[in-house]
Amino acid sequence: MTTETKNIDLREAPKNLEAEQALLGALLANNRALEKVADFLRPYHFASPAHAKIYEACQSLIERGHVADPVTLQGYFNSNGCLDEIGGGSYLMKLAASSVTIINAEDYGRQIFDRYLRRELINLGYDVVNEAFSISLENDALTQIGFAEKKLFDLSNQGHIEGGLEAFSISLREAIDEAERAKRNPDGISGVSSGLIDFDRFLGGLHPSDLIILAGRPGMGKTALATCVAFNAAKDFAEANKKPDAEKKSVAFFSLEMSSEQLASRVLSTETQIESHSMRTGRITAADFEKLAGAVADFNRIPLYVDDTPGLTVSAIRTRARRMKRDKEKGLGLIVIDYIQLIDSADVRNQENRVQALSEITRGLKILAKELNVPVIALSQLSRQVEQREDKRPLLSDLRESGSIEQDADVVLFVFREIYYSEREVPVQRANETEDKFQDRYTKWEERNLSLQNKAELIVAKQRHGATGTVDLYFNGKYTQFGNLT
Numbered sequence: 001m002t003t004e005t006k007n008i009d010l011r012e013a014p015k016n017l018e019a020e021q022a023l024l025g026a027l028l029a030n031n032r033a034l035e036k037v038a039d040f041l042r043p044y045h046f047a048s049p050a051h052a053k054i055y056e057a058c059q060s061l062i063e064r065g066h067v068a069d070p071v072t073l074q075g076y077f078n079s080n081g082c083l084d085e086i087g088g089g090s091y092l093m094k095l096a097a098s099s100v101t102i103i104n105a106e107d108y109g110r111q112i113f114d115r116y117l118r119r120e121l122i123n124l125g126y127d128v129v130n131e132a133f134s135i136s137l138e139n140d141a142l143t144q145i146g147f148a149e150k151k152l153f154d155l156s157n158q159g160h161i162e163g164g165l166e167a168f169s170i171s172l173r174e175a176i177d178e179a180e181r182a183k184r185n186p187d188g189i190s191g192v193s194s195g196l197i198d199f200d201r202f203l204g205g206l207h208p209s210d211l212i213i214l215a216g217r218p219g220m221g222k223t224a225l226a227t228c229v230a231f232n233a234a235k236d237f238a239e240a241n242k243k244p245d246a247e248k249k250s251v252a253f254f255s256l257e258m259s260s261e262q263l264a265s266r267v268l269s270t271e272t273q274i275e276s277h278s279m280r281t282g283r284i285t286a287a288d289f290e291k292l293a294g295a296v297a298d299f300n301r302i303p304l305y306v307d308d309t310p311g312l313t314v315s316a317i318r319t320r321a322r323r324m325k326r327d328k329e330k331g332l333g334l335i336v337i338d339y340i341q342l343i344d345s346a347d348v349r350n351q352e353n354r355v356q357a358l359s360e361i362t363r364g365l366k367i368l369a370k371e372l373n374v375p376v377i378a379l380s381q382l383s384r385q386v387e388q389r390e391d392k393r394p395l396l397s398d399l400r401e402s403g404s405i406e407q408d409a410d411v412v413l414f415v416f417r418e419i420y421y422s423e424r425e426v427p428v429q430r431a432n433e434t435e436d437k438f439q440d441r442y443t444k445w446e447e448r449n450l451s452l453q454n455k456a457e458l459i460v461a462k463q464r465h466g467a468t469g470t471v472d473l474y475f476n477g478k479y480t481q482f483g484n485l486t
Helices: 003-010 017-029 031-037 049-063 070-080 088-097 102-133 141-158 168-184 197-203 222-240 260-272 276-281 286-299 314-326 354-372 384-388 403-408 418-422 435-452
Strands: 211-216 251-255 304-307 334-338 376-381 411-416 455-463 469-476 481-484
Touching (some): 017 031, 017 088, 031 049, 031 102, 049 070, 102 141, 197 469, 211 222, 211 354, 222 251, 222 260, 222 334, 222 481, 251 260, 251 314, 260 276, 260 286, 314 334, 334 354, 354 376, 354 403, 418 435
Parallel strands (some): 211 376, 334 376
Antiparallel strands (some): 455 469, 469 481
């Protein structure tokens, strides 16, 4: 161990006992001082165990409608048999004598809270160092980084003490502003446009701070729909960003399943009407290639950013999204995550329990949407129980490890294409069935498939701000394209 390291280890942990004494003195002199600090200051934030007990006792007495002063506190600690642990009645009198004005109480409270956060950071640093020295297959370096990110995230959430109540008039003005934006918009929406007219009218657009879950069984087109919405929103942002003094906005697409190249191929296929399979196999004409090159030139200005890093944690997504939001040249207007079940849990203990891990993840995504004030679209898988019903339309109970997803989401959407199942239910001639009856059944099956061709349903199963229902969409599987059903 170097001399420098020894000096670091011997340094005393940050604390301000004078501030703790001054705050408790103010509290004993005037119980209203608690109103200044109760929102953010907890007993465990105090460095001195005796001060923590006194503060906790003050809280308990005041919340019961009693007065907290040296006399009542002495009686309180006497009955609990721990008066000596806090320094006796003489120490309570000493604290009352060292009181400061109620005006300074919040400043002292913030100093106490700041020292607590610093001590926690130091402890976290020690934990990170010790974990890094402990090498095992179950606890690799990336897992440790995720765990440290989560700890920092939790610690930073404790630091959000600047909130509080605001006048209802402010909330009313914000509601009127939103209604005015919707009225000015020719499509009657106030949120981010998805580019799907009927869907935007139903929801009023994608609203800031909303967690939107888009779920469906494999093959329904979840990723295709999410890509369509992300690209349409990015195109709208590109136009809005041109306005002088406009706040720049972009779309952040976290693709945990597909690579960024595959995602780009889908967008190109949809926009140019050239099959992605033909692009991958090189079976395109010179004219098609020119069309692709022209599209790429046009798309260069679209503010859509893709992160295809696998196994990201919510903390990592949050860090990257916050960085993008702070970038004045990019900004942030929408987050898309494909998909929830591929997000890694930062807490090693929760990795075995997927339900608990998913609860932590969805809660983190809702906090992310609210903190950055942007809509967050998160894709999710559905359980196989859908396939066992006659009516294959999804229900909220079909959400995989569903409880927390349904609870935390502001909007739950299901993408459903009936043709996917209908095409696979090819009629087979039954025993003792005449050829004419079989042909009649077969013809009806073909007619039904024809009527379902290029149709998709977007089922709004939950909407915190409005009604539920179904929106019909156009779907072209050849180009993985969703659009408005005309």
